[in-house]
Amino acid sequence: MREESMRRKLHNTIQELKGNIRVFSRVRPLLGDELLGMDSDVPQHINFPDPDKKILELEKLAGITPNEVCESVASVRRGSNNKYEFQFDRVFPPSSTQTEVFHEISQLVQSALDGYNVCIFAYGQTGSGKTFTMEGRGTGDNRGMIPRSVEKIFATRDDLLSKGWIVSYLVSFLEIYNETIRDLLVQSRSQADSTKHDIKLVGPNTNEVFVTDLTTVEVQHQDAVQVLLKRALENRSVAETKCNERSSRSHSIFRMKITGSNSVTAESCVGLLNLVDLAGSERLKESGSQGQRLKETQNINKSLANLSNVIMALANKETHVPYRNSKLTHLLQNCLGGSSKMLMFVNVSPKEECFQETLNSLRFATQVNQCNIGQAQKKVK
């Protein structure tokens, strides 16, 4: 227990020094047909030169016009032979397992249990492994960050109860598609399509918001969360057939609110864990979108740009933070900023043809990594 509390303290100290914003990069392996004609299952244009696993090097193997690649970010170095070096808090090569990745975020999940607001994002182009990282595949070793976080949270339950805590866990799961909120936990699909949801402040003297008419489920056991995740997946896949791979075009937010009160010590605390699978980040120019797709891409670009604007405004301590400019940041406004902890995965495709998008994603992540958004505060009464 002492070791655990020391680890927690160290995590909080590191996070405070970093300003409570961390960035990890994860490169997925080459899969299926992508391996055809390749000498190896490891991408040749992405190198991991650093034994400490903090540097990712992108190398353009065959002709790219240097001007095509805008390098304005200080920590991105363009070396010879068109090499671009990026430094993050942690870099996960294609061989990394879900267990290894979760190990690096488990202290943040602990922070939500300790009464912090925590946001973990997956950012990257379509097909780069965001959903695999967050939700994972199946119930075995490929389980993603959401089920693993839930397991960690429930693993502490008995210990908390034995120490006199009364705890409750409230789960919601929604998606934002074309700036419209859709409840992923509804029982009836027609209800999901017909209900309009708004974002409102919980009270006059708080920046805490809630979504009107959103299903929130109190869960007593981790298996109950699995049932909810399955329901969300079904609700999403139905929409997908109607809206053409909609899940790639929407942001999804899994939220767990952990409330605890202890009558013995007269303590209470509330933590919020948000696990956010962002919509594919590909640029308009590269995506060649038209019609409905164009509208989707514009909405995605707008909301991702606004996420970046919010982070920059927080880092620059600006008096106005433009939370309300998109549903995503409006919804997360009390989980981004001084009193919260944030981590961003930048997911990377190993395909060489995705070089430009990879570069765009890594540049975005580098900007986020350079932000210092201040110290987090626990919400303990």
Ligand SMILES: Nc1ncnc2c1ncn2[C@@H]1O[C@H](COP(=O)(O)OP(=O)(O)OP(=O)(O)O)[C@@H](O)[C@H]1O
């Ligand atoms: N680390 C990994 N190991 C094995 N398979 C992976 C890994 N990452 C991703 N995949 C597989 O690659 C494919 C694309 O991944 P995924 O669907 O997670 O991408 P995505 O970024 O969420 O895309 P979208 O934006 O379309 O939702 C999936 O078949 C997924 O199972």
